[in-house]
Amino acid sequence: MEFIKETNPIPDLRVKIGSLSLDNPVMTASGTFGYAREFERLMNLHRLGAIIVKGISLHPRHGNPPPRIVETACGMLNAIGLQNVGVERFIKDKMGFLGNLNVPIIVNILGDSLDEYREITERLGDSPAVAAIEVNISCPNVKKGGVAFGTDPAMAAAVTQAVKEKSPVPVIVKLSPNVTDIAAIARAVEDAGADAVSLINTLIGMAINLKTRRPELANVVGGLSGPAIKPVALRMVYQVARAVNIPVIGIGGIETAEDALEFMLAGATAVQIGTANFINPRASEEVVEGITEYVLQENLPSVRDLIGALRVD
């Protein structure tokens, strides 16, 4: 009788971000998935590795005046201005739904000062449903916002340290691509205690309307996202993954499982789906399905075998 090796119908997609274990490496990127409830009836939220909700500040923010978005070649520019309900209302109105989901919830936070970062971390620390904190040190939209932190290694380290001191859960630092040497910033936040880094945030860009001779965005500049930025994001993930020992989470123009797997080969432990959620609300779930299929097809013991497995010789 022939011995047939049984293949496990559920492949091993588990990854670890610090002490946080995820069922699979697919998350939703902050600011593209609302507070998850918006997507509840359109997809199975429980298929996700983690959900990262819209960036939260200490106080509510109204955001920028319109127009806030404009489509560009294979991408879009946004200058939403970090509109959000503020940490108090987030905990009161949004946490209940999120806490009932059986998916790790990662809360993205932003602030104007180290004290603000500290305070918001403290407030979230009491909430058992928060599985990790992602720190936005790089949002290019708000003039007074995180941009200064994210572009300077010392300031980036200071924010990381401030949040780490107050956070009972793993801290992921989201890096800005609008810097000369992203690896240096990554090393700085790693030294300051970050449990992981996620990259890239949007690239600062601009679009001009020739007819009106005005900028397309009321904020003049905005963050570029979508497939247009994928090559830049891949390059930066590759550079950072070689520079640090903590997990790297890849973000930037990921629409399909193929895109996600390329990021993993470049060194990402996990990925985030962003702009693709706007076009196809099921995009993140489809990426999970595609990765599952790939791991089965390739007969890999685990998806982890792909992390940094890029052949460069």
Add this chain to the structure above:
Amino acid sequence: MIRTGVGKDPLLRRPFSIHQTTSQGQIQIYFKVVGRGTEILAHVKKGENLSVFGPLGRGFRIAESAPACLVGGGLGIAPMLFLAKKISQIKKDCSQDLIILGGRTRSEVEPLMKDFEQLDIRIATATDDGSYGQRGFVTDVFTGHSLPVDCSVYCCGPEPMMAKISALSKERHFPCQVSVESVMACGMGACLGCSKPTKSGAYAHVCLDGPVFDAEDMVWNL
């Protein structure tokens, strides 16, 4: 929200109003070619598949017992047909109702008239150049008609026109609803790209809170 292509460019879906529906489950949209997305959409052939996501947002709330005045300008005529059909289905008596349609010139108004004329509601038309209906704006037609005191106004068109109709409605104490337009990425409240300033000071989002709003809540940036 309609995806006009299948590739990465154009990337985002485009928002459209529903012009009319059929009992066979067809949806008709009426649009103007304004950019690459609509250009591609205009060349879609019969039998091709399109990715459609909707219907989304809040539509007009029909005041069943009040006389209705529908005002559509330019492409704002598009959702007025769907609304007019609904009104004529829901309301027993449309004898006091009025539809005002206008555009810059004949070709913006005349091709749409046939469907409206099948309804049992009075129609008044205007064009800027006088090539069809009264010469002038829909706002002129609106002021020129003695509407019932308990009239409800439903409006869609360019923002200056909606602002004027809102103001005129307020003067006459008519409740007025406006259907506004915005660029948007997702259509479901996730991107927060389609913000409109409101009198409360906060931004409303066209995709979820609208596209139809009470005119008195809006702040017009003209």
